Amino acid sequence: GQNIDQPTEMTATEGAIVQINCTYQTSGFNGLFWYQQHAGEAPTFLSYNVLDGLEEKGRFSSFLSRSKGYSYLLLKELQMKDSASYLCAVRSTLDTGRRALTFGSGTRLQVQP
Amino acid sequence: GAVVSQHPSWVICKSGTSVKIECRSLDFQATTMFWYRQFPKQSLMLMATSNEGSKATYEQGVEKDKFLINHASLTLSTLTVTSAHPEDSSFYICSAPTGIKPETQYFGPGTRLLVL
Numbered sequence: 578g579q580n581i582d583q584p585t586e587m588t589a590t591e592g593a594i595v596q597i598n599c600t601y602q603t604s605g606f607n608g609l610f611w612y613q614q615h616a617g618e619a620p621t622f623l624s625y626n627v628l629d630g631l632e633e634k635g636r637f638s639s640f641l642s643r644s645k646g647y648s649y650l651l652l653k654e655l656q657m658k659d660s661a662s663y664l665c666a667v668r669s670t671l672d673t674g675r676r677a678l679t680f681g682s683g684t685r686l687q688v689q690p
Numbered sequence: 691g692a693v694v695s696q697h698p699s700w701v702i703c704k705s706g707t708s709v710k711i712e713c714r715s716l717d718f719q720a721t722t723m724f725w726y727r728q729f730p731k732q733s734l735m736l737m738a739t740s741n742e743g744s745k746a747t748y749e750q751g752v753e754k755d756k757f758l759i760n761h762a763s764l765t766l767s768t769l770t771v772t773s774a775h776p777e778d779s780s781f782y783i784c785s786a787p788t789g790i791k792p793e794t795q796y797f798g799p800g801t802r803l804l805v806l
Contacts, residue, residue, distance in 0.1 A: 610794070619783050619797040620734070664733060677724050678795065680733040 579603045581681035583665050588687045589655055597650045597684045599665030610678060611639050611650045612664040620664055623650065652686075660688045693717060694786050696798035703774055704806055711769045711801045713740075713784030719764035720786035724795070725757075728781040740767040740784075774805040 580602040589595040601609070608627045612620035624632055626641035626648060638651040650663055662685050666678040693716040703709050713723055721742045726734040738759055739747040746759035758770040771778055781802050785795040 612797075617781075617800075617802070619800045622794045622796070625794060677736050677739055679736070680726075682733045 579667055579669060579679045581665055581667055581679060583663075583681045583684045585682065586685045586687070588689060589652075591655055591657060591688055591690050593655050594651065594653050595655060595686065597652075597663050597665075597686065599648045599650070599681055601646050601648070601665070601667050601681075603646075603667050603669045603679075605669045606643055606646075606667065608668040609639075609641055609648050610666040610668070611637075611648075612666060612680075614662045614664055614683065616661075623663075655688050657688050657690070660686060662686070694784065694796045694798040696784055696801050698801060699799060700802050700804075702804045702806065705775055706773055709771045709774055709803060711771070711782055711784075711803075713767045713769070713786075713798050715765045715786045715796075718786075718788060720767075721764060723761065723767040723784055723786045725759065725767075725769050726783045726785065728783060728800075734783060737769075740769075742767075771803065774803070776805045779803055779805045 583599045610625050611623040613623050614620040624639035626632055626639050629643055631640045636653045641648045662683040664683045665681040668678050695714045697712045701709055723740040725737045727737050728734045736749050737752045740759045740761040742761045742764055748754045756772055761767045781800050783797055783800040785797045787795050
C-alpha cells in the first residue's frame with residue numbers, strides 16, 4: 578500500500594518563503610506530483626518529480642529524494658492568492674497501468690499580510 | 691492546454707433519487723478517467739477507474755452497484771449515484787491523464803452533491 582504524510586496546516590507571511598514537506602512510503606515509486614487546491618475548487622497541477630533533485634517553475638520549486646521517500650514544495654515571494662491547500666500525490670509502478678494517484682491529506686497554507 | 695469539464699457543478703437532490711455526473715475531456719481523448727471523492731477538509735480519495743469500452747475498476751470499499759460508471763466514448767465518462775443518501779453528500783471530481791510526458795492528470799472543476 579501507500580502512505581503519504583504532510584503537515585495539516587501552515588501559516589506564512591506575504592513576501593516570505595515557505596516549504597511544505599511530504600514523506601511517502603510506496604510499493605514501487607513512479608512519480609510524485611504537487612497540486613494546489615483552493616477551497617471549493619478542483620486541484621490544479623503544480624509540479625512533477627520522478628528523478629532526484631530540484632525542479633523549478635517560477636515562484637514554485639519541488640524537490641525529490643527517492644532514497645528518503647521525501648519531497649518538498651517551495652513557494653517563494655508568497656502572495657495572498659497562494660492561500661490554498663497543497664496536495665502531495667504519488668503514483669506507484671503498480672498503478673502504472675491505470676495511472677491513478679494516491680493523495681496525501683493536503684496542507685492548508687494561510688498567507689498573512 | 692488540456693481541459694476537463696464536469697456537469698453539473700452543483701446538485702441538490704432528495705434522498706433515494708439518482709444523480710448523474712458527466713465528465714468530458716474537451717480537447718484530447720481519454721481512454722481512462724478517474725473518479726475521486728472529497729469530503730470537507732479531507733483529501734481526494736480514488737473511487738474508481740473508468741475505462742473506455744470496458745468495465746470500470748472500483749477501489750476497495752466502493753459499491754459498484756451504487757456508483758455506476760459508464761465510459762461511453764473517448765471523451766465522456768459518467769458517474770451515477772444511485773439511491774443517494776445524505777452520507778453520499780460530497781465533492782466529486784473526475785480527472786483524465788493527458789498521455790503527454792511527463793504525464794499529468796487534469797481535473798474537472800468538480801461537482802458538489804448535497805443529498806437532503
